Amino acid sequence: MQRVKNLDYDSDDLYSDDENDYDNDNDQTETYSAEDKHNFSTLTPVVRAELEEADVNVSEEISDKDIHDSLWFYYWDVEKCVAYLKNGKGGKKGGGEKVKEVKTKTKSKFELAAERSAVIADSIPPPLSAAEWFRDIPWTNVPLYMTGELVLAEPAPKKLKLLGGSSKLAKLAEERRRKAAAAAAQAPPSTADSTLSALDRLSKPKDANHIEPSTPKPEPKRYPIRKKREPTPPPRETTPPPVAHEEETLDLRAPPTAFGRALSMTTPHGSGCMSMALTDILGSDNNDDPFKGPSPDDTAEKSASTLEKKTEALKLESSGAPAAPQVKIKSKGLDVPALWTASEGNRKKSAAFVVIGHVDHGKSTLMGRLLLDTGAVAQRDIDRYKKQATEMGKASFALAWVMDTGSEERERGVTVDIAQHHFSTEKVDFTILDAPGHRDFVPNMIGGAAMADLAVLVVDANQLESGLKGQTREHILLARAVGLKRIIVAVNKLDSASPPWNKELFDSVSAVMARFLESAGFSEDDIAMVPCSGLNGENVVKPPPASGASAWVAQGQHRTLLDELSTNIPPPPSIETMKGPVRLQIADVFRGGITNPLSIAGRLSSGSLQTGDTIIIQPSGEKATIKSIEVNNHAKDWTIASQICTLHISPIDPIHLRTGDLLTTPTSQADITQSFTARLTILDSQSLLPQSVDLHLGRQHLSATITQLLAIHDVRTGEIIKRKPRVVKSGQCATVRFALNESIPLLKGMRVVLRSGGVTLASGFVEKVGI
Ligand SMILES: Nc1nc2c(ncn2[C@@H]2O[C@H](COP(=O)(O)OP(=O)(O)OP(=O)(O)O)[C@@H](O)[C@H]2O)c(=O)[nH]1
Numbered sequence: 001m002q003r004v005k006n007l008d009y010d011s012d013d014l015y016s017d018d019e020n021d022y023d024n025d026n027d028q029t030e031t032y033s034a035e036d037k038h039n040f041s042t043l044t045p046v047v048r049a050e051l052e053e054a055d056v057n058v059s060e061e062i063s064d065k066d067i068h069d070s071l072w073f074y075y076w077d078v079e080k081c082v083a084y085l086k087n088g089k090g091g092k093k094g095g096g097e098k099v100k101e102v103k104t105k106t107k108s109k110f111e112l113a114a115e116r117s118a119v120i121a122d123s124i125p126p127p128l129s130a131a132e133w134f135r136d137i138p139w140t141n142v143p144l145y146m147t148g149e150l151v152l153a154e155p156a157p158k159k160l161k162l163l164g165g166s167s168k169l170a171k172l173a174e175e176r177r178r179k180a181a182a183a184a185a186q187a188p189p190s191t192a193d194s195t196l197s198a199l200d201r202l203s204k205p206k207d208a209n210h211i212e213p214s215t216p217k218p219e220p221k222r223y224p225i226r227k228k229r230e231p232t233p234p235p236r237e238t239t240p241p242p243v244a245h246e247e248e249t250l251d252l253r254a255p256p257t258a259f260g261r262a263l264s265m266t267t268p269h270g271s272g273c274m275s276m277a278l279t280d281i282l283g284s285d286n287n288d289d290p291f292k293g294p295s296p297d298d299t300a301e302k303s304a305s306t307l308e309k310k311t312e313a314l315k316l317e318s319s320g321a322p323a324a325p326q327v328k329i330k331s332k333g334l335d336v337p338a339l340w341t342a343s344e345g346n347r348k349k350s351a352a353f354v355v356i357g358h359v360d361h362g363k364s365t366l367m368g369r370l371l372l373d374t375g376a377v378a379q380r381d382i383d384r385y386k387k388q389a390t391e392m393g394k395a396s397f398a399l400a401w402v403m404d405t406g407s408e409e410r411e412r413g414v415t416v417d418i419a420q421h422h423f424s425t426e427k428v429d430f431t432i433l434d435a436p437g438h439r440d441f442v443p444n445m446i447g448g449a450a451m452a453d454l455a456v457l458v459v460d461a462n463q464l465e466s467g468l469k470g471q472t473r474e475h476i477l478l479a480r481a482v483g484l485k486r487i488i489v490a491v492n493k494l495d496s497a498s499p500p501w502n503k504e505l506f507d508s509v510s511a512v513m514a515r516f517l518e519s520a521g522f523s524e525d526d527i528a529m530v531p532c533s534g535l536n537g538e539n540v541v542k543p544p545p546a547s548g549a550s551a552w553v554a555q556g557q558h559r560t561l562l563d564e565l566s567t568n569i570p571p572p573p574s575i576e577t578m579k580g581p582v583r584l585q586i587a588d589v590f591r592g593g594i595t596n597p598l599s600i601a602g603r604l605s606s607g608s609l610q611t612g613d614t615i616i617i618q619p620s621g622e623k624a625t626i627k628s629i630e631v632n633n634h635a636k637d638w639t640i641a642s643q644i645c646t647l648h649i650s651p652i653d654p655i656h657l658r659t660g661d662l663l664t665t666p667t668s669q670a671d672i673t674q675s676f677t678a679r680l681t682i683l684d685s686q687s688l689l690p691q692s693v694d695l696h697l698g699r700q701h702l703s704a705t706i707t708q709l710l711a712i713h714d715v716r717t718g719e720i721i722k723r724k725p726r727v728v729k730s731g732q733c734a735t736v737r738f739a740l741n742e743s744i745p746l747l748k749g750m751r752v753v754l755r756s757g758g759v760t761l762a763s764g765f766v767e768k769v770g771i
Pocket residue numbers: 357358359360361362363364365366396397400413414415435436437438492493494495496532533534535536
């Protein structure tokens with residue numbers, strides 16, 4: 001390629017330095033056809049006779065070759081040939097020299113290039129095969145059926161050297177070419193030729209600098225294929241390119257979208273104009289004169305509110321709210337507590353547990369395993385997660401993905417919010433509340449724990465220290481702070497212990513955890529230790545094999561995690577609680593589809609609800625109707641205190657729905673207040689002053705100010721031992737007054753957790769609502 005590119009023909013280059021080249025090239029008898037030879041033999045004597053007649057010394061000065069050349073040049077025109085030889089060649093002394101000079105002058109670039117090709121061709125070895133030609137080029141593993149003989153270009157016929165002359169001669173030459181072409185067309189094409197022709201269609205255009213062979217055969221066959229890869233101008237087309245294919249091709253492109261049109265839209269001035277597209281979508285005042293009317297700054301406020309309204313309209317439209325048919329659902333007036341009591345023999349027990357522990361200790365994986373092995377999740381789903389997780393380079397998180405459904409959670413491999421899942425055994429319906437382990441998401445963990453009956457603390461047996469320094473310790477304190485009494489410690493990842501299933505390691509971890517839990521307020525009887533591996537599933541649902549490294553688990557009569565969960569299920573709430581005022585703190589708000597555009601979820605702490613009931617969302621006071629109810633993923637007509645349920649409600653403006661809000665009924669609304677009094681216990685190494693704090697009330701999380709320390713109480717008896725202290729110290733119990741920045745619904749007895757700067761200070765309950 002480079003070699004050809006460097007062939008920059010200067011006119012000087014094209015003229016051979018060696019005159020002998022020219023002479024040698026003149027020996028062209030071998031290239032003449034039989035017809036040409038016949039013409040030479042018959043016309044040469046005629047030319048000689050004419051010259052003799054014109055008194056030219058033919059024998060001495062003009063050779064047969066001279067006559068042949070001039071005959072060839074003038075295309076067998078004897079008269080012109082004789083005139084030429086008489087005047088230029090034989091007419092004067094030294095005319096032979098002149099003929100040479102004339103010949104040299106008439107050479108064109110192409111003729112000379114043809115001469116050089118001829119010389120080069122003589123020095124080039126015989127034709128190569130395609131494989132040979134591309135031997136050292138890695139991309140050319142040309143299949144056999146595509147290979148062919150490479151035919152080097154034939155040198156341009158010498159007769160081109162004399163091309164030129166009158167238009168009549170040109171016509172004759174053209175006629176001769178046509179004749180030859182017709183003859184060639186009758187002859188069957190060679191295989192090599194057709195192969196090269198096919199290859200040529202796949203290759204690049206021919207180098208325009210090459211000399212056109214005079215033969216009428218298709219040009220591509222005449223040159224090595226390699227030359228066709230050169231960046232050259234497109235070749236002359238002997239036949240027009242086929243267009244049939246293009247005509248048949250259907251235009252399958254979709255019309256441009258509105259967004260596409262917006263992007264490609266141009267203003268009358270020709271520039272792209274995104275704002276036009278936006279005004280197109282949102283509407284505009286259609287000002288032709290942009291400077292007409294008030295300045296944009298003056299109207300900014302108005303535009304903002306217009307935009308806000310339109311965006312809001314789009315939002316509501318996308319939620320499907322206006323499109324949903326407003327079907328009035330009437331309450332059936334069921335006596336839910338009576339139905340509950342009546343169903344006692346048929347229904348399963350139920351329990352909700354929160355999964356807590358330090359980040360990455362294996363909480364989500366363990367729960368994924370539990371769901372898989374109890375049949376709540378199909379193996380094919382796990383396989384799908386495995387595939388997806390592997391693609392993201394997080395294959396080991398496949399089981400955790402059962403719980404971590406958010407894209408952020410999956411990308412980061414960290415649980416962000418409480419994940420809620422259900423599974424059932426023969427006797428119990430369980431709800432899992434998988435809490436995030438990361439300290440940034442402690443508020444979510446508190447919200448999850450506040451809905452649970454018991455806690456499962458997951459501890460990586462190999463990382464006990466880091467856990468106790470981190471969230472293991474804090475989660476235990478918070479679980480206790482929100483009122484949880486029973487806790488199961490899953491001593492996890494024993495499969496990766498050194499050695500695997502190291503019994504001594506399990507024993508030491510258990511001892512440390514038991515001590516710590518007891519110091520945090522859990523009683524010995526409410527603590528259970530379970531050796532397990534969530535990843536492998538050993539001792540989660542099924543006991544480990546009787547032999548092998550984990551054999552001691554069964555021998556030591558350590559129950560599986562599922563067995564531990566199934567024992568000591570908390571008793572259902574009293575019938576009084578079930579008949580009490582409706583209280584449900586909203587744990588989650590989500591938009592569904594057309595049928596259920598708006599739903600809320602949470603645990604009903606008191607009272608009962610049924611489809612058709614009118615509810616009130618506090619503090620907004622907005623009303624809604626319950627369209628349908630789900631408990632444990634099953635549609636129900638009613639739900640009762642202690643159940644975690646999802647309520648599909650008639651659409652209200654979602655702006656009035658927030659997690660932490662209280663769901664009540666019109667007849668049992670809670671007090672809304674900005675101040676309250678709480679009885680608190682101060683945690684180890686902490687103290688309390690009148691100060692700002694982060695206040696956690698279940699799923700509710702807001703800023704508050706301790707306005708007054710009212711009294712210090714005796715921890716056992718509750719008697720006041722000091723009024724209006726200046727400070728409350730670690731381990732002390734105190735009554736404290738709070739002021740809030742906003743009004744919220746508050747219930748006496750609600751669990752309270754105080755934190756500051758990411759540290760838990762105290763926990764307790766609401767003693768009095770209002771001042
Ligand atoms: N060897 C082994 N690895 C485990 C086990 N359980 C979990 N892992 C791995 O530990 C890593 C973290 O697991 P997760 O289940 O996401 O941990 P997590 O506690 O839920 O983490 P957060 O949700 O972010 O708090 C993953 O790579 C798991 O594959 C186990 O029993 N054995």
